[in-house]
Amino acid sequence: MTEHTVIPAGAYPHYSAIMTPEQLQAMRAHAQTDPDAFWLEQAQRVHWFKNPTQGFVGSFENDVSISWFADGTLNASVCCIDQHLTDKRDQVALISQREAEGRSESLTYRDLHERVCRLANALTYLGVQKGDRVAICLPMVSEAVVSMLACTRIGAVHVVMFGGCSADAVAERLVDSGARAVITGSMAWRGKKIVPYKETLDEALQKAGENSNVKAMLVVRTSDEAVPMLPGRDYDYHDFVDHFEADFIPVPMNAEDPMFMLYTSGSTGKAKAVVHATGGYMVWAAYTMGMVYTHQPKDVLWCTADVAWITGHTSVVYGPLANGGTTMISDSLPTFPAPGRWLDLIDAYKVTMLFTAPTAVRAMMADGDAEVNKRDLSSLRLLGVAGEPINPDAWLWYHDVVGKKRCPVADTWWQTETAGVVLGPVPGVQSLKPGSATMALPGVEVALVNTEGRREEGPASGALCIVRSWPGQCRTLWKDHDRFRQAYFSMVPGLYFTGDGARRDEDGYYWITGRMDDVINIAGHRLGTAEVEDVLGEDHRIVESAAVGVPHAVKGQALVVFAIPCKSAATEVNEKDISRLIASQIGRYAAPDAVYLVPDLPRTRSGKIVRRLLRKIASGDTETLGDLSALSDASLVETLCAFVQKQA
Numbered sequence: 001m002t003e004h005t006v007i008p009a010g011a012y013p014h015y016s017a018i019m020t021p022e023q024l025q026a027m028r029a030h031a032q033t034d035p036d037a038f039w040l041e042q043a044q045r046v047h048w049f050k051n052p053t054q055g056f057v058g059s060f061e062n063d064v065s066i067s068w069f070a071d072g073t074l075n076a077s078v079c080c081i082d083q084h085l086t087d088k089r090d091q092v093a094l095i096s097q098r099e100a101e102g103r104s105e106s107l108t109y110r111d112l113h114e115r116v117c118r119l120a121n122a123l124t125y126l127g128v129q130k131g132d133r134v135a136i137c138l139p140m141v142s143e144a145v146v147s148m149l150a151c152t153r154i155g156a157v158h159v160v161m162f163g164g165c166s167a168d169a170v171a172e173r174l175v176d177s178g179a180r181a182v183i184t185g186s187m188a189w190r191g192k193k194i195v196p197y198k199e200t201l202d203e204a205l206q207k208a209g210e211n212s213n214v215k216a217m218l219v220v221r222t223s224d225e226a227v228p229m230l231p232g233r234d235y236d237y238h239d240f241v242d243h244f245e246a247d248f249i250p251v252p253m254n255a256e257d258p259m260f261m262l263y264t265s266g267s268t269g270k271a272k273a274v275v276h277a278t279g280g281y282m283v284w285a286a287y288t289m290g291m292v293y294t295h296q297p298k299d300v301l302w303c304t305a306d307v308a309w310i311t312g313h314t315s316v317v318y319g320p321l322a323n324g325g326t327t328m329i330s331d332s333l334p335t336f337p338a339p340g341r342w343l344d345l346i347d348a349y350k351v352t353m354l355f356t357a358p359t360a361v362r363a364m365m366a367d368g369d370a371e372v373n374k375r376d377l378s379s380l381r382l383l384g385v386a387g388e389p390i391n392p393d394a395w396l397w398y399h400d401v402v403g404k405k406r407c408p409v410a411d412t413w414w415q416t417e418t419a420g421v422v423l424g425p426v427p428g429v430q431s432l433k434p435g436s437a438t439m440a441l442p443g444v445e446v447a448l449v450n451t452e453g454r455r456e457e458g459p460a461s462g463a464l465c466i467v468r469s470w471p472g473q474c475r476t477l478w479k480d481h482d483r484f485r486q487a488y489f490s491m492v493p494g495l496y497f498t499g500d501g502a503r504r505d506e507d508g509y510y511w512i513t514g515r516m517d518d519v520i521n522i523a524g525h526r527l528g529t530a531e532v533e534d535v536l537g538e539d540h541r542i543v544e545s546a547a548v549g550v551p552h553a554v555k556g557q558a559l560v561v562f563a564i565p566c567k568s569a570a571t572e573v574n575e576k577d578i579s580r581l582i583a584s585q586i587g588r589y590a591a592p593d594a595v596y597l598v599p600d601l602p603r604t605r606s607g608k609i610v611r612r613l614l615r616k617i618a619s620g621d622t623e624t625l626g627d628l629s630a631l632s633d634a635s636l637v638e639t640l641c642a643f644v645q646k647q648a
């Protein structure tokens with residue numbers, strides 16, 4: 001029934017929509033007929049030192065080159081802070097709720113300016129210059145936001161890393177990015193678990209050894225526990241930074257100068273860093289967030305994403321601040337120490353716009369309606385989700401129970417590579433369909449491409465592609481432009497291929513059907529199955545392995561690993577070893593839900609592993625295994641099913 005539910009735009013009489021449906025249509029038409037003029041107008045959402053006169057220059061063909069606003073100059077920290085110092089000096093820019101310490105901190109735009117400048121001076125003193133990479137690995141504390149902005153003030157390229165990454169993964173990223181400095185925290189609590197930030201960084205730097213370019217590490221004391229500090233390399237963040245001057249002249253950046261890199265998983269090889277350019281990214285962050293999460297006076301936007309993800313960059317930091325809003329961060333968990341924890345925080349901080357992941361919605365839903373109904377939640381006016389598909393049931397629960405049918409739910413589809421929302425509604429302007437990310441924002445044209453490589457028209461299914469460049473498009477993969485070209489532009493020549501499949505209905509609404517490549521999405525964390533298989537491939541106790549994603553009621557997908565143990569290995573391997581190996585090489589978030597040690601893997605006669613079959617077997621969906629005649633050994637299927645059943 002839910003597939004056909006349509007909630008008209010007018011269902012929210014109290015929601016102050018930013019435009020009329022006619023204006024939205026006119027905006028689309030203008031963007032279509034004169035894209036350069038449209039984007040140069042949108043570019044005025046941010047402050048430029050030198051206004052750009054050029055829109056897009058480049059091509060998706062051949063070598064693929066992308067440039068936006070190339071003759072403009074700007075500084076991202078000015079767009080996010082200085083631009084508001086005249087009229088919003090004393091408005092709160094950032095609320096940081098510190099769950100573990102039971103306190104919070106509010107920074108006005110003036111405070112933020114002061115902190116960012118002090119750190120910019122400190123980093124400069126440590127030798128960080130324009131173009132240098134700075135790694136940031138911090139929990140959700142105000143210093144994380146300050147660090148990102150301080151890098152941009154200097155023109156340094158920040159590389160924010162997830163606290164859940166293992167020392168090996170951090171070491172790899174430090175070496176690959178050539179980071180000159182690191183900003184981290186002593187440790188953080190995640191529920192009852194400790195995330196040992198400093199320890200992980202120490203171990204990573206030790207592993208990286210001479211291949212690391214890290215000269216200095218700033219450590220935010222995030223707990224009372226003492227952590228070992230290496231003299232000459234490590235500095236206590238506040239003891240060091242707070243003595244620097246509270247003013248720093250921002251470095252003018254060319255629009256195409258890189259602003260930040262983010263490591264993300266693809267369908268092949270190790271995680272690669274996506275590179276974003278300053279001008280296009282800032283315009284795109286201001287535009288996309290301005291279209292979906294428009295700040296009104298007194299709005300508090302709480303995007304629960306970790307800053308280490310693209311959502312943390314665009315929806316926590318750059319989008320809200322470029323638009324002069326108040327953004328909130330918190331190191332809390334949705335249902336810890338008790339169900340309804342996030343709901344309490346919404347009431348306590350009068351959150352007006354909540355933006356989270358479908359996994360969190362499903363986790364709250366599992367705690368039941370009564371938890372929600374105990375709270376007021378009347379401050380909320382807009383709800384949003386991104387990062388993974390949301391099932392219509394969870395969407396409706398979020399809308400009806402959390403939002404009390406008063407708040408539009410914006411399901412937004414985007415990627416690390418797109419930097420901001422591509423598919424998503426302008427709330428209060430477009431009708432909503434639970435489970436659909438609606439359609440592309442004005443200025444973006446998406447297409448569905450069939451298996452013959454042709455664009456489909458009207459209602460259809462296919463590979464989701466983007467037809468023309470958009471300002472926030474990532475420019476390349478760090479040190480691997482060839483892989484960039486291969487990964488995104490080779491599948492459908494001339495178009496950007498997202499990796500996702502989608503369906504377009506009769507009203508032109510898009511329904512994401514999931515990844516078409518070997519990337520899985522666990523609670524919104526992207527993971528390449530090839531990354532997992534590579535880790536196991538390096539262990540001499542394992543002959544071969546296959547990692548697959550299976551449906552999971554809360555996390556969306558879970559990781560399942562099939563591995564063939566080596567009979568001749570001196571030491572035996574068990575399921576736990578395999579989990580530990582993956583967690584230690586990639587990170588805790590990648591630990592599989594199930595591991596099966598099997599005699600072989602199902603293959604075609606040409607030896608290719610049939611993952612489709614493994615996914616079905618792993619999820620217990622054995623009724624419809626389909627035609628097995630193409631397998632080299634069909635009898636293996638029964639054996640594998642028995643393995644899965646035995647462990648279930």
Ligand code: WTA
Pocket residue numbers: 264309310311385386387388389390411412413414415416417437498499500512514515521524525526
């Ligand atoms: C998936 C997260 C369905 C998709 C912002 C995409 C979604 C990948 C949605 C990117 C959505 C993101 N509905 N699927 N609303 N949003 N995805 O790079 O498969 O961490 O390709 O960026 O998440 O994940 P990433």
